[in-house]
Structures are given as C-alpha cells and as structure tokens.
Amino acid sequence: MGFFSKLFGTQQKEETTMENVKVAVIYYSSTGTNYKMAQWAEEGAKEAGAEVKVLKVPETAPQGAIESNPAWKAHVEATKDVPEVTLADLEWADAIIFSIPTRFGNVPGQVKQFIDTTGGLWFNGKLANKVVSAMTSAQNPHGGQEQTILSLYTTMHHWGAIVASPGYTDPVLFTTGGNPYGTSVTVDQEGNMVENVEPAVKHQAKRTVTVAGWVKQGNQ
Ligand SMILES: Cc1cc2nc3c(=O)[nH]c(=O)nc-3n(C[C@H](O)[C@H](O)[C@H](O)COP(=O)(O)O)c2cc1C
Numbered sequence: 001m002g003f004f005s006k007l008f009g010t011q012q013k014e015e016t017t018m019e020n021v022k023v024a025v026i027y028y029s030s031t032g033t034n035y036k037m038a039q040w041a042e043e044g045a046k047e048a049g050a051e052v053k054v055l056k057v058p059e060t061a062p063q064g065a066i067e068s069n070p071a072w073k074a075h076v077e078a079t080k081d082v083p084e085v086t087l088a089d090l091e092w093a094d095a096i097i098f099s100i101p102t103r104f105g106n107v108p109g110q111v112k113q114f115i116d117t118t119g120g121l122w123f124n125g126k127l128a129n130k131v132v133s134a135m136t137s138a139q140n141p142h143g144g145q146e147q148t149i150l151s152l153y154t155t156m157h158h159w160g161a162i163v164a165s166p167g168y169t170d171p172v173l174f175t176t177g178g179n180p181y182g183t184s185v186t187v188d189q190e191g192n193m194v195e196n197v198e199p200a201v202k203h204q205a206k207r208t209v210t211v212a213g214w215v216k217q218g219n220q
Helices: 003-007 033-047 063-067 070-078 087-092 109-115 119-123 145-159 171-175 198-218
Strands: 022-027 051-056 095-101 131-138 184-186
Touching (some): 022 033, 022 198, 033 095, 051 087, 063 070, 095 198, 131 145, 171 198
C-alpha cells in the first residue's frame, strides 16, 4: 500500500452513513462567510444522515458598531430568523461543528461570551464526549486561521469533548490550503472567499458525523 493509500485508507469507512446522529452547527459571522460555511456543513452532515440544526451565536456588539458597517448590518438583517444557540442545544447534540471568524488569532468575543455560559453543563458532565470540529476564516492566509481553531479546541479539551479534526483524511484537504485542524478560508477585501472550501467543509462535516456515530454506538 502506497503512502497516500495508507493516508486515505480510512476514507471508505468514514463515508459510511450515520443515522440518528444529532449535529449542532454553531457559527458566528459578522459579514456572512461563516454562515455560508455553516450552511455547507449542514448539507454535508445531512448527506451523511445526521439530524442537523444551524444555530447562531448571539450578537453582543453594540448596535452602533453594527450600524457603522453596511456589510455587518446587512448580514444581521439577513439572518434575523436563524435561531440563537442555547445551552439546551449543546445538551441535545452528539456532535458540534463550529464556524467562527478569527479575531486577532483568537475566537470572537461573542463566541467566548457564549462559551463562558457553559460552566453549569460542564460541571454536570453534559459536555463530555461531544464530538467537536471547527472551521474558521480570516482576511489573510497567515492571519490566524490555524491558531483560531486551536484556541477553540483548547476549550474543547476542557469540556472533555472529542476533537474530530480533518487531518489529511481526504485529498480535498490539499486543494483548500491543507489546514489539518479544520477547514479555513481566506476572505478578500470585498468579503469574497478566495479558496473554494465547500468540498472540504462537507468532508469535515461528514467525518464529524461518522466519528460521532462511532462514539454514540460505542457508548450505548
Ligand atoms: C476585530 C477584528 C479582528 C480581526 N483580526 C484578524 C486577524 O488577526 N487576521 C486576519 O487575517 N483577519 C482578521 N480579521 C478579519 C476577519 O477574520 C474576517 O473579516 C472574517 O473572517 C470574515 O468572516 P465573516 O464574514 O463570517 O464575519 C479581523 C476582523 C475584525 C473585525
């Protein structure tokens, strides 16, 4: 077996469909990139057989800040009907896929604010064994994409979650920047995605569902 065959040797198993896996795709987005990625993740997870909810992290920025940025204002308006994530959603989910933009190489304050409300769930062991995976975007390819995902994964380790990063489990990873921690995309000055990450997002979502299915089955 060659190097790449070995590298991708688990692909067939990973694409096995998984029923009854519940996935929360939780995103924060100011200008729409991470909402789009969340929608692709929803499609990928559904194709893998999962039940999926797309949920937004509550906005905490002052209204004045939103109003001062037309793209931000338009995105808030366009997604006003997307449900906000609650602690009950976290408890419901077998798997969680996060999509969040970088903020100086770290998670957005809005996301940290939400994460810091999960202490009660954590204390009661309700976050242990959640299968999690994360995606991100940034203005620059080296503007903190990897670091943002790893920052979020730090918290996931404290939760006792099981991180299902994509690694190099599919050739598609090599066409989208090759970030093994999670899909990441560069956004240009006009807010357009530079790389076509849709296939990588869908692969990551399917893999997350598959790993969650294994964990769920093994836990029954
Ligand atoms: C406060 C702030 C900090 C940011 N920091 C960085 C950064 O360190 N590196 C970078 O490449 N982009 C940075 N960006 C750009 C965002 O990551 C980019 O706008 C975002 O990924 C777009 O995603 P969205 O459309 O889902 O909001 C920053 C943006 C803001 C508002």
